[in-house]
Amino acid sequence: MTAITYRRADVDGFNVFYREAGAIDAPKLLLLHGFPSAGHMFRDLIPKLADRFHIVAPDLPGFGQSDLPDRDQFTYTFENIANVIARFTERIGFDRFAVYVFDYGAPTGFRLALAHPERITAIISQNGNAYEEGLSDGWNPIRAYWQDPSPTNRDALRAMLTRETTHWQYTHGVPDASAVSPDGYSLDDYYMSRPGAHEIQLDLFRDYRNNVALYPAFQAYFRTHQPPFLAVWGKNDPFFLPAGAEAFKRDLPQAVVRFFDTGHFALETHADEIATAITEFLE
Template identity: 75%
Template sequence: MTKIQYRKANVDGFNVFYRQAGRADAPALLLLHGFPSAGHMFRELIPALSDRFRVVAPDLPGFGQSDMPSRDKFSYTFAALAGVIERFTEVIGLVRFAIYAFDYGAPTGFRMAVRRPERITAIISQNGNAYEEGLSDGWNPIRAYWQNPSEANRAALRAFLSPETTIWQYTHGVADTSLVSPDGYSLDNYYLARPGADDVQLDLFGDYKSNFAMYPEFQAYFREHKPPVLAVWGKNDPFFLPAGAKAFKRDIPGAEVRFFDTGHFALETHCQEIALAIRDFLPRAK
């Protein structure tokens, strides 16, 4: 079994923590996590893939073990997250790589693909949305903040940061919640409880409207470059609907779409099935 390394990379003065496993010369796969998690969400997927791929899972800026500078020193926008992660790939020597895009990892990775399409070999979207029809009504409180960024609307979003909501995100839509380890959501809640983390996340909620605005650009990239796409989707996700997975086929007819009877954090219950799908898909992605 390949050992997992835990490292930090200095990205122009910004420390990005990452997990890495696999041979340096193997095909590379960049794992991009979502809210409110970090690279630890891939703790079971990495060893399931590292015999065949070089697997790298960074913590996004402000998440996990990566730096979380104050908001007056770093702008918590998705453009800024993508900029840091793009430089991170250059610093650690990733030249061409596939992307596993989950939740926040999708707009981060899709921005990188739009900017440098020649670097992206394939995309695995696990509940990583790029289509308006993929957004559920669960986004309505955040949409209200986009339309009117008042203090009242911002304060209303703090409910998304509660420990109970984190647990709900992990367990909603899961038939047997005994399969969901408490380790993941407990660690996420620890990170969310750090001083200043709440306003970092509220800033990103507000900036998510920039991702929505970029959906047409993401879709144009899909149509023009036709990257191989595998959508592996927890079909009971309360935020990103199955329609968002099916929509990839509109722009990339050859996209592969697979649904699993689980929720948002599909790896918590279906890691083995998703790993097998990736092992089948990536060698065929040319």
């Protein structure tokens, strides 16, 4: 039951790659990755949960092994990414499921919940933000691009797409950087180096402002539907602050919030602890 299979789904002509594990009659769990990664970020977590859950981890459009169409063929916005993933869940028969969201996976998953609240059985957020106080000063260069989408401000963000910055994202805030495998950030750098990938990511940096604009709608969803909610947070994340995790309790008084002494990619160092927290929470 813990073996992982690697599949592709045709979603209205869009090819979505995904990892799958667990018995098909087990409770369903959808894993949504973040920037600049792909479903491989769950490589350590999936085997720890697959004996109890039916797990699917897709690569978001434009990431990993999923289709990477040119920008004139697909407009890279979080709304369009969420629409593809929503259709993907229908295509594979995920009618009711818990969702694990991280980084970019959060605005994707929260959009799914807004559109179809009846499908969401629970939410696990690992450094997946929905509150402005969760955004650190590390967002300032991107905020400048929101306010003035000039070529100068766009080009200033290219430094966030280098191999060195990806490595930094994986190791910043980790007490012992030798605990972080090079496999994750090396594969991310490979995907990021493909032709056209940088321009797509810059488009998504620009569009992220629309996620922030939706924060009040996400929060209203939390208040109205009160989904069971677990936050598992790398407390040393340079982008999404612990205050963002605590803020969920304003709208979800029963939310469980757990902090770990690590950085943005908490699964790289705390997969065991996070798997235990998820199992206890969902069962």
